[in-house]
Amino acid sequence: MPGAQTSRIREGSFVLSASIVFPPTREDRAVTDLESFHVYDTSLRDGAQQEGLSLSVHDKLAIAGHLDELGVGFVEGGWPGAVPKDTEFFRRARTELNLKTATLAAFGATRKAGARAADDPQVRALLDAETPVVTLVAKSHVGHVERALRTTLDENLAMIADTVAYLTEHGRRVFVDCEHFFDGYRTDPAYALRVVRAATEAGADVAVLCDTNGGMLPDDVRAVVAAVAAETGARLGMHAHNDTGCAVANTVAAVDAGATHVQGTVNGTGERTGNADIVTIVANLELKRALRVLPDGALQEATRIAHAVSELTNIVPYSRQPYVGASAFAHKAGLHASAIKVDPDLYQHTDPELVGNDMRLLVSDMAGRASIELKSRELGYDVSGDRELVTRVTQRVKDLEAAGYTFEAADASFELLLRTEAEGQRLSYFDVESWRVITESRPGGDALSEATVKLRAGGERVVVTGEGNGPVNALDHALRTAIGALYPEIDKLELIDFRVRILDAAHGTDAVTRVLVEMTDGKTSWETVGVGANIIEASWEALVDAVTYGLLRQGAAAIS
Ligand SMILES: CC(=O)SCCNC(=O)CCNC(=O)[C@H](O)C(C)(C)COP(=O)(O)OP(=O)(O)OC[C@H]1O[C@@H](n2cnc3c(N)ncnc32)[C@H](O)[C@@H]1OP(=O)(O)O
Numbered sequence: 320m321p322g323a324q325t326s327r328i329r330e331g332s333f334v335l336s337a338s339i340v341f342p343p344t345r346e347d348r349a350v351t352d353l354e355s356f357h358v359y360d361t362s363l364r365d366g367a368q369q370e371g372l373s374l375s376v377h378d379k380l381a382i383a384g385h386l387d388e389l390g391v392g393f394v395e396g397g398w399p400g401a402v403p404k405d406t407e408f409f410r411r412a413r414t415e416l417n418l419k420t421a422t423l424a425a426f427g428a429t430r431k432a433g434a435r436a437a438d439d440p441q442v443r444a445l446l447d448a449e450t451p452v453v454t455l456v457a458k459s460h461v462g463h464v465e466r467a468l469r470t471t472l473d474e475n476l477a478m479i480a481d482t483v484a485y486l487t488e489h490g491r492r493v494f495v496d497c498e499h500f501f502d503g504y505r506t507d508p509a510y511a512l513r514v515v516r517a518a519t520e521a522g523a524d525v526a527v528l529c530d531t532n533g534g535m536l537p538d539d540v541r542a543v544v545a546a547v548a549a550e551t552g553a554r555l556g557m558h559a560h561n562d563t564g565c566a567v568a569n570t571v572a573a574v575d576a577g578a579t580h581v582q583g584t585v586n587g588t589g590e591r592t593g594n595a596d597i598v599t600i601v602a603n604l605e606l607k608r609a610l611r612v613l614p615d616g617a618l619q620e621a622t623r624i625a626h627a628v629s630e631l632t633n634i635v636p637y638s639r640q641p642y643v644g645a646s647a648f649a650h651k652a653g654l655h656a657s658a659i660k661v662d663p664d665l666y667q668h669t670d671p672e673l674v675g676n677d678m679r680l681l682v683s684d685m686a687g688r689a690s691i692e693l694k695s696r697e698l699g700y701d702v703s704g705d706r707e708l709v710t711r712v713t714q715r716v717k718d719l720e721a722a723g724y725t726f727e728a729a730d731a732s733f734e735l736l737l738r739t740e741a742e743g744q745r746l747s748y749f750d751v752e753s754w755r756v757i758t759e760s761r762p763g764g765d766a767l768s769e770a771t772v773k774l775r776a777g778g779e780r781v782v783v784t785g786e787g788n789g790p791v792n793a794l795d796h797a798l799r800t801a802i803g804a805l806y807p808e809i810d811k812l813e814l815i816d817f818r819v820r821i822l823d824a825a826h827g828t829d830a831v832t833r834v835l836v837e838m839t840d841g842k843t844s845w846e847t848v849g850v851g852a853n854i855i856e857a858s859w860e861a862l863v864d865a866v867t868y869g870l871l872r873q874g875a876a877a878i879s
């Protein structure tokens with residue numbers, strides 16, 4: 320019986336024994352349309368509860384557009400009436416958002432104790448948001464009803480039922496987020512079940528079981544969701560926080576137990592340690608559970624959209640993020656590369672293209688010949704027929720890495736090294752004779768650096784000086800002046816990043832310094848590395864590599 324599971328739950332506790340059969344196949348669990356399985360995004364509401372995150376209305380509108388491109392069924396826009404920016408978001412969404420797949424949901428609480436839903440200004444604000452869906456947060460833990468709401472258990476049920484009924488009477492589809500459901504179920508399962516029934520019997524479409532404090536583990540979630548489904552017959556959803564690092568696993572467990580509505584946030588933003596990452600959830604459901612939860616082709620947009628949302632939320636993308644992180648399909652170990660050369664599937668759990676990501680090979684001191692061969696291929700060089708060259712490059716990389724270089728973040732320096740080894744001489748647009756920098760500190764003014772560069776290019780000896788606000792800036796200016804007439808392509812090149820790392824800090828100012836430089840031609844960018852006992856020496860080496868690589872990309876011919 321594929322997909323079946325048996326579980327036994329001891330009343331009032333989470334101890335269970337479960338015999339789980341293998342995950343269902345696509346045929347067993349085919350989701351035929353996006354209505355039968357809800358992907359519900361709460362990046363704009365719970366995601367925005369993350370420390371340090373502050374989204375403008377403009378940001379929220381832009382993120383909503385990206386969520387729609389990802390193909391989620393529902394976008395929870397915020398809490399109108401409570402957060403002024405959210406009220407404004409819903410007002411502007413009416414004219415400025417043109418969602419193709421997603422339906423907007425407004426989030427809010429049930430009516431206050433002892434009042435009528437119709438008289439509650441916050442409930443009114445939910446109607447005023449004019450969204451097809453309203454999601455209500457409701458207490459389902461007796462302790463919270465008594466201590467946080469300070470009302471009776473029956474009044475809480477009435478608050479839920481009245482508010483759901485009022486909103487459905489006004490044409491809204493209602494989902495109910497049962498706050499602290501799992502903790503509530505542990506404390507008083509009968510009451511937690513009454514909350515689910517109160518919501519659904521009053522007309523709510525989905526009772527969303529929330530692990531509000533994020534303390535659950537997957538086997539317990541699976542058992543509770545299965546038990547609630549069996550007891551109530553309600554359509555169930557899952558809303559997980561990541562405090563045990565299991566938010567995604569808990570969500571998948573809930574789906575395995577019968578939940579057909581999953582909530583999460585793009586990149587896992589959210590209160591405390593965040594919410595379940597909706598991108599990882601949908602990738603797992605589509606690729607590991609063979610459930611079709613997004614429109615056709617949407618999953619391939621996942622990497623692009625996750626990164627676009629990172630940009631809008633001003634959060635540096637997490638490189639180790641499952642499926643969509645820059646490192647998710649990056650391979651460093653030589654043995655991995657040697658197997659990947661035979662078949663990428665040998666070291667990848669899925670095809671990166673399915674989520675719009677790419678496989679990358681990293682070259683480092685852990686590289687073997689296969690790594691060098693595959694990396695060279697990635698850069699457009701077929702070196703597979705030259706075993707001796709590959710061995711030489713592998714050894715050179717290992718020697719240089721031992722001296723402090725790092726090539727995994729400096730593809731351009733690796734490419735220049737590869738060409739040098741293949742051609743027997745270094746690609747050179749100019750031959751540096753010497754350089755010198757002085758930095759002058761002026762009372763009351765900023766320090767000024769002056770560089771002198773002596774080099775030969777185009778058959779001429781050139782001696783130039785350049786000024787800058789620092790030594791590297793001055794060297795960059797001097798180099799541009801020295802070769803600008805011969806290679807006008809240099810005008811297109813711009814230094815955009817400069818990172819310094821002291822490699823052996825124990826030696827203080829004697830330590831070896833590594834410098835990584837990033838340069839762009841406005842279309843693409845590349846990184847180079849330099850190492851030296853002296854920070855300026857290391858910077859110069861990285862700068863010369865960056866300019867050499869840039870001229871190569873511009874198609875400049877070396878003039879001897
Ligand atoms: C688990 C979650 O993440 S739910 C989402 C949480 N999000 C937010 O809190 C962000 C937006 N919140 C806000 O702007 C404010 O907290 C507001 C406007 C909702 C309420 O602000 P205030 O009226 O100043 O009250 P305060 O925040 O101190 O307390 C919340 C009130 O709501 C009540 N309440 C809490 N949960 C619920 C609920 N599910 N249903 C009804 N009332 C509730 C509390 O009992 C308390 O009532 P009281 O004022 O009578 O004591």
Ligand SMILES: CC(=O)C(=O)O
Nearest residue numbers: 365496498499529531
């Ligand atoms: C509703 C919600 O955000 C929670 O319970 O975590």
